Amino acid sequence: MTSPVRVIVTGAGCRGEIYSNYASVHPERMKVRRAEVRRTKLQKQHNIPDENIFEDWHSVLERDKFADAVLICTPDRLHKEPAVAFAKKGYHVLLEKPMAVSTFDCTAIVEACIQSGVMLSVGHVLRYDPLVQKIKELIDAGAVGDVIHIQHLEPVGYYHFAHSFVRGNWRNEAESSFALLAKSCHDIDLIHHWAGARRCVKVSSFGSVSHFQKKHKPTGASDRCLDCPIEKECPYSACKIYLDTVKQGHTGWPVNYICPSSFPDIESVTEALRTGPYGRCVYECDNDVCSNQVVNMEFEGGVTAAFSMVAFSEEICIRKTTIYGSKGELSYDGHEIRVFDFLTQRSTKHMADSKAHWAFGMTGHGDADYHLIHAFISAVANNDPSLIRSGPEETLLSHLLVFEAERSRLEGRVVYCEDKKHS
Numbered sequence: 001m002t003s004p005v006r007v008i009v010t011g012a013g014c015r016g017e018i019y020s021n022y023a024s025v026h027p028e029r030m031k032v033r034r035a036e037v038r039r040t041k042l043q044k045q046h047n048i049p050d051e052n053i054f055e056d057w058h059s060v061l062e063r064d065k066f067a068d069a070v071l072i073c074t075p076d077r078l079h080k081e082p083a084v085a086f087a088k089k090g091y092h093v094l095l096e097k098p099m100a101v102s103t104f105d106c107t108a109i110v111e112a113c114i115q116s117g118v119m120l121s122v123g124h125v126l127r128y129d130p131l132v133q134k135i136k137e138l139i140d141a142g143a144v145g146d147v148i149h150i151q152h153l154e155p156v157g158y159y160h161f162a163h164s165f166v167r168g169n170w171r172n173e174a175e176s177s178f179a180l181l182a183k184s185c186h187d188i189d190l191i192h193h194w195a196g197a198r199r200c201v202k203v204s205s206f207g208s209v210s211h212f213q214k215k216h217k218p219t220g221a222s223d224r225c226l227d228c229p230i231e232k233e234c235p236y237s238a239c240k241i242y243l244d245t246v247k248q249g250h251t252g253w254p255v256n257y258i259c260p261s262s263f264p265d266i267e268s269v270t271e272a273l274r275t276g277p278y279g280r281c282v283y284e285c286d287n288d289v290c291s292n293q294v295v296n297m298e299f300e301g302g303v304t305a306a307f308s309m310v311a312f313s314e315e316i317c318i319r320k321t322t323i324y325g326s327k328g329e330l331s332y333d334g335h336e337i338r339v340f341d342f343l344t345q346r347s348t349k350h351m352a353d354s355k356a357h358w359a360f361g362m363t364g365h366g367d368a369d370y371h372l373i374h375a376f377i378s379a380v381a382n383n384d385p386s387l388i389r390s391g392p393e394e395t396l397l398s399h400l401l402v403f404e405a406e407r408s409r410l411e412g413r414v415v416y417c418e419d420k421k422h423s
């Protein structure tokens with residue numbers, strides 16, 4: 001395909017804006033044909049005429065197919081319907097993670113894409129991180145021998161969790177999904193990926209809502225941070241997280257998220273904190289998703305894995321991984337990989353070249369966002385689904401494992417996993 005890949009964008013939030021940015025960086029490779037735009041920034045950035053702006057993706061499907069692919073970046077609970085509908089219309093699909101909020105919907109999406117013969121790329125963006133990819137290469141090359149145990153940590157970050165999972169869009173399961181799916185399906189997918197072709201045979205999980213509850217509200221605290229007499233003593237103060245940040249000249253995430261219709265300045269941020277959800281006391285929100293959770297897994301052949309997600313950390317989403325093998329140990333601190341060889345008793349450090357465009361460097365996933373959208377557009381342009389690192393079948397299996405882990409937590413028992421490949 002010599003002409004740019006033509007895409008439709010549905011969902012006008014941060015993820016849709018990030019992926020659409022690829023068209024600005026590489027206009028010769030991707031063109032945004034139509035978009036669901038609630039922010040004028042996206043329309044102006046891609047010079048989209050008014051007639052190609054839509055308020056509802058249903059209206060797009062009333063027309064004959066006029067683009068090659070669709071980027072679905074709607075809220076979690078609004079993934080299944082457009083994904084299935086666009087796939088049946090013949091559009092290749094890039095679907096933001098999680099795929100959907102139920103096993104039934106996840107399966108329906110995969111079936112629709114396979115039956116329609118279209119490519120599905122799920123936004124497990126960490127799969128495209130060059131260092132994470134290097135870990136897989138080292139495992140496959142036998143750098144640690146046989147994998148025995150995988151230990152993986154996601155430190156969400158104290159103010160990131162307060163922003164997204166206490167005050168924000170992913171705070172309440174009925175409105176979004178449970179935390180393990182919304183935040184950590186990335187991580188379960190990586191563990192599943194690193195474990196290779198092995199099937200997970202059993203899983204257990206524990207977790208709860210810790211600290212962000214009314215019973216922990218300090219005496220004398222107000223319902224909103226702007227009016228709180230003890231706000232300066234609270235590490236989760238919205239004034240600290242948002243207002244102090246914009247006063248220092250920072251207008252990116254998270255302050256731009258709480259002012260979607262205006263430029264974030266002192267006045268607009270103050271108004272958002274006075275009237276919007278992000279100004280609420282963290283002890284007076286309707287949050288019900290886990291702030292800390294552990295998942296233990298056993299794969300075929302006796303390989304075990306342990307995953308921990310915790311809200312209360314200094315670092316924000318800088319994953320830590322240790323893979324213990326029969327011949328060595330691999331450790332990853334979010335910045336570099338170190339392999340210790342048992343035979344030579346020597347350590348080797350490994351890095352990876354990114355080659356990502358600078359415009360994608362501040363998206364929260366390092367360079368991985370660039371590599372994800374680049375791989376998807378390349379796959380569509382060359383009709384080569386092998387370029388997609390998180391395709392339909394494997395992604396479905398890792399999602400089903402997330403649901404089994406949450407079932408274990410809710411039911412308080414070890415869950416024995418069915419052989420989904422053959423059921």
